[in-house]
Amino acid sequence: MKRRNFIKNASLTGVGLAVGNSLVSYAETPFKNTLKSTTTLPLVIATWHVENATGKAMEILQNGGTALDAVEQGCMVEEADIKNKSVGKGGLPDREGNVTLDACIMNKDGDCGSVVYLQNITHAVSIARKVMEDTPHVMLAGKGAEQYAYELGFKKENLLTDSSKKSWKEWKKKSKYKPIINIENHDTIGMLAIDKNGDISGACTSSGLAYKMAGRVGDSPIIGSGLFIDNEIGGCVATGLGEEVVKTVGSFLVVELMRQGKSPQEACEVAISRIVKKPNSDYENFQVGYIAVNKQGETGSYSIHQWFSMTKFQDGVNEQIQSDYFLKE
Ligand code: GLY
Numbered sequence: 001m002k003r004r005n006f007i008k009n010a011s012l013t014g015v016g017l018a019v020g021n022s023l024v025s026y027a028e029t030p031f032k033n034t035l036k037s038t039t040t041l042p043l044v045i046a047t048w049h050v051e052n053a054t055g056k057a058m059e060i061l062q063n064g065g066t067a068l069d070a071v072e073q074g075c076m077v078e079e080a081d082i083k084n085k086s087v088g089k090g091g092l093p094d095r096e097g098n099v100t101l102d103a104c105i106m107n108k109d110g111d112c113g114s115v116v117y118l119q120n121i122t123h124a125v126s127i128a129r130k131v132m133e134d135t136p137h138v139m140l141a142g143k144g145a146e147q148y149a150y151e152l153g154f155k156k157e158n159l160l161t162d163s164s165k166k167s168w169k170e171w172k173k174k175s176k177y178k179p180i181i182n183i184e185n186h187d188t189i190g191m192l193a194i195d196k197n198g199d200i201s202g203a204c205t206s207s208g209l210a211y212k213m214a215g216r217v218g219d220s221p222i223i224g225s226g227l228f229i230d231n232e233i234g235g236c237v238a239t240g241l242g243e244e245v246v247k248t249v250g251s252f253l254v255v256e257l258m259r260q261g262k263s264p265q266e267a268c269e270v271a272i273s274r275i276v277k278k279p280n281s282d283y284e285n286f287q288v289g290y291i292a293v294n295k296q297g298e299t300g301s302y303s304i305h306q307w308f309s310m311t312k313f314q315d316g317v318n319e320q321i322q323s324d325y326f327l328k329e
Contacts, residue, residue, distance in 0.1 A: 010131040039297030041198060044070060044313045046191040047291055049237040049320045053077040054313040057193055067193040067201035068107045068129070075103070075125040075205045078189040082161050086187040089122040089208025089326065090161045093168050094176075098213045099159035102221040103128045103205040109229040114221035120156045125205045128221070139221065159207075171211050188220050190227060190237025192293045201233040202227050208242065218242025218326045224252035233259045234295055235265070240288035240303070248274045256293050264292035265300030265324075272302050272326055289323060302326070 042061035044054045057074030061067070079088025086092065093099045103124035104114035113132025116139055118124050127149045131140050140148055149157070160168075190204035204227045206220040219226040219242035226242065227233040228251035236254035238245040245251070250271050257267035268290040276283040289303030291310045301310040301323040308323040 040315045044193045046311045054311045058313040059187040067195040070193040071191045071203040074191045075203045089159045092210035094212045104221045106229040108199040112223045114139045115145040117220045118145045188239040192235045202229045219245035228252040228255045236292040241286040268300045268302035
C-alpha cells in the first residue's frame, strides 16, 4: 500500500482505548540501563520503507564510519529521491507552491543541529550537521539557513518537481486554501544508527505536511520532538503529524521512558498513548509513528494508525517491519 493512502485506508473504528489507558497507568521505574549490547552491531533503523537509505547507512558503518556519518548519508538518499514526496527534492510544497524543508541531526555527545523552513537546497540534513559542527548555534531558519548553505558551497536547486507541481495544482482546485485536516502523507524520514562501538546518532528530514500554511514548521527540526538521542540510553525519531508530536515532546518522552526501564516498544506505545488520551484528541484523523532503539540494540515501533513501518538493517538483513498500531478494528 502506498504510504500516502494509509490514513484513508486505515480502519477508523474500534478505538482501543482500554489499551491506551493501561499503557499510561504504568509506574515510573528508576534508571536501570546495563549499557551492554545484547544484539549484533552495527544496527540501523529508519521510519517507513527505505531500504536504499538503510543500505547506504549500513555501508558507511561497515566501512568503519560513525553512526553520525551513517544517519546523514542514509537520509541524503531519500532527500535526493524525487519519488519520495515528503522529503528533500520532490517533496510536496506548501499552499503557495514552495517546497520548504525541516531537518535535524544529533550525535553521541548530545550535540545537535537543525534547519527550519529551508528552501532551494536538497540536503537539509547536511546543513543541519554543519550547523551543529561549525556554528555556535543549534538552529538556522529560512533565508539564513539557505545563505549558510551557499556559503558552504551547496548549489541552489528547484525542489518543486513537475510531478509535485501537478499534485499541488490538483490540490488547489478543491482545497481553496481552507484549513484542512490533511490526509496527505507527511512521512518524515528518521534514522537511528548504532555503530560498532555502541555509539548512537540520529537524524530526520522532511518537507513537512503537504500543502501546509506558508511558514509552518513541524516536529522534524525540533530537538526532543522529531528526534532525541541520549547515548547512555537510546534514541527515538517521529513521523506523522508534527503538531501532535511537538505537543507531547514525543522523542524526548520515548527516550526518558526507556531511561525509566521501558523497552523501546513499550516506550513508543506509551508515547502514542499520551497523544490519543489527550482531551479532544482527533487522533482518528491523523497519524503519528515512533521508532526507537536502546543502548542494548533493542528496537521498537508503534503508530496510531495501521500501515506505519520501520526498516531495519542488522546482521546482513535489510528488511521492512510492519509496526503495531493503536487503532485496531
Ligand atoms: N513530521 C513532519 C511534519 O509534521 O512536518
